[in-house]
Amino acid sequence: MISFAALVSRDLHIATRAGGSVLLAISFFAATTALFPLGIGINPSFLFRMAAGVVWVAAVFACLLSLDRLFEADYEDGSLDLLALGPLSLEGVALAKIVSHWLTSGLPLTLVSPLLALLFRLPQAASVALAISLLVGTPAVSAIGAIGAALTISVRRGGLILPLIVLPLLTPVVIFGTGAVLATLDGMSNGALPLLAAFSLASVLLAPFATAAALRLHLAA
Amino acid sequence: MFELANPKRFMDVSGIALPWLAASAAVLIAVALGLGLFLSPPDYQQGDTVRIMFVHVPAAWIAMMAYGLMAAASIVGLVNRHPLADLAAKSAAPLGALFTALALITGSLWGKPMWGAFWVWDARLTSFLILFFLYLGYIALWNAIEDDVRAARAAAVLALVGAVDVVIVKFSVDWWNTLHQGESIFRSSGPLIAPVFLWPLLLMAFGYTFLFLTLWLVRIRTEILTRRCRTLLARETAR
Numbered sequence: 023m024i025s026f027a028a029l030v031s032r033d034l035h036i037a038t039r040a041g042g043s044v045l046l047a048i049s050f051f052a053a054t055t056a057l058f059p060l061g062i063g064i065n066p067s068f069l070f071r072m073a074a075g076v077v078w079v080a081a082v083f084a085c086l087l088s089l090d091r092l093f094e095a096d097y098e099d100g101s102l103d104l105l106a107l108g109p110l111s112l113e114g115v116a117l118a119k120i121v122s123h124w125l126t127s128g129l130p131l132t133l134v135s136p137l138l139a140l141l142f143r144l145p146q147a148a149s150v151a152l153a154i155s156l157l158v159g160t161p162a163v164s165a166i167g168a169i170g171a172a173l174t175i176s177v178r179r180g181g182l183i184l185p186l187i188v189l190p191l192l193t194p195v196v197i198f199g200t201g202a203v204l205a206t207l208d209g210m211s212n213g214a215l216p217l218l219a220a221f222s223l224a225s226v227l228l229a230p231f232a233t234a235a236a237l238r239l240h241l242a243a
Numbered sequence: 244m245f246e247l248a249n250p251k252r253f254m255d256v257s258g259i260a261l262p263w264l265a266a267s268a269a270v271l272i273a274v275a276l277g278l279g280l281f282l283s284p285p286d287y288q289q290g291d292t293v294r295i296m297f298v299h300v301p302a303a304w305i306a307m308m309a310y311g312l313m314a315a316a317s318i319v320g321l322v323n324r325h326p327l328a329d330l331a332a333k334s335a336a337p338l339g340a341l342f343t344a345l346a347l348i349t350g351s352l353w354g355k356p357m358w359g360a361f362w363v364w365d366a367r368l369t370s371f372l373i374l375f376f377l378y379l380g381y382i383a384l385w386n387a388i389e390d391d392v393r394a395a396r397a398a399a400v401l402a403l404v405g406a407v408d409v410v411i412v413k414f415s416v417d418w419w420n421t422l423h424q425g426e427s428i429f430r431s432s433g434p435l436i437a438p439v440f441l442w443p444l445l446l447m448a449f450g451y452t453f454l455f456l457t458l459w460l461v462r463i464r465t466e467i468l469t470r471r472c473r474t475l476l477a478r479e480t481a482r
Binding site: 183236 | 373377387396400408
């Protein structure tokens with residue numbers, strides 16, 4: 023438990039200092055989200071309908087940005103070997119990495135999303151639904167992304183392969199995440215949020231095992 | 244090193260089986276196409292367009308079967324560390340991707356006259372498209388990692404993580420309201436389709452299966468020979 027907390031706080035310190043990735047993720051998120059209305063059309067009558075999709079896709083990409091460095095830095099300087107030998111199991115290490123990644127990408131994006139919802143003239147209730155869907159869904163992005171990050175350690179062109187591997191597995195998150203917001207806009211309930219929560223829970227619980235398996239095969243070589 | 248008994252036995256057995264598999268595939272596909280394209284009647288609603296079914300449906304079946312074989316081979320490769328299992332999984336992926344693409348393209352061509360659209364985002368089509376991307380990611384991962392053993396293990400993990408999508412594709416027409424045809428053949432109360440359509444369909448499915456097996460064996464044999472060449476080359480340069 024102490025090692026878990028220590029690992030999480032170490033990653034948080036690395037991510038939040040000057041060269042860290044938290045502000046980068048937020049800036050990328052904001053810039054991408056702002057670009058879409060310019061490309062698709064600024065007519066306010068359909069601006070609010072594209073809000074959920076645009077914000078969700080931009081959030082997924084912003085989380086993907088910091089994913090390929092998730093294990094890379096530790097692998098390069100040998101810390102991953104030490105972590106594998108340490109008191110925390112590799113599954114615990116993977117979970118700690120997922121938690122710290124979410125705290126430095128998913129959570130800040132969730133907190134910023136209501137501001138971006140203003141860009142799309144999203145009604146208040148839908149804006150709240152968007153923030154809740156991001157809060158519930160971004161852990162799944164971190165979890166499934168961690169599997170991809172562990173598989174592509176020290177791969178040449180690894181940065182381009184990671185999205186190709188991870189995005190097909192993340193489609194349910196985007197579908198249900200935007201579904202939750204669209205349900206609020208249409209005034210109906212469609213069960214998207216509970217399904218999103220179930221998917222998130224399942225992926226956070228199961229991803230550490232796949233991630234640890236992937237880490238082991240890279241460490242064994 | 245790689246001169247284990249098993250690859251040699253595999254090369255011998257597959258060398259004998261290949262001509263038979265290829266011939267069976269050719270005959271079955273020819274008969275099925277003849278029956279389906281020429282000798283079966285047009286559908287009372289769809290007319291002659293229904294004949295795309297004979298190419299589209301078996302391709303989709305083989306696409307899912309290929310992923311299942313890939314996942315099974317991945318498990319054997321991870322658990323038993325059998326080197327041929329890794330080669331089998333690697334070889335199945337491009338073939339599965341091709342059958343998936345064939346199903347997607349023929350399905351689009353069928354959708355335009357039937358539904359008025361080349362593509363709809365319903366559950367069956369979306370999950371099948373995701374299957375295609377999973378195949379591409381798997382192939383990309385194999386090509387990206389240089390060490391063969393690490394590549395095999397990483398790809399095996401990826402194949403198993405993505406295997407849940409095959410289940411989703413199969414049950415998508417039950418779990419969601421889809422435009423795509425519901426389950427009409429593999430039902431517990433028997434197929435809904437008339438025998439005059441069912442026979443060409445099943446023959447084509449068998450034909451595609453033999454085609455897949457033929458190409459699969461050819462690819463595995465090629466992989467074995469490639470690795471033998473690489474070993475010999477390494478020995479030469481080491482001397």
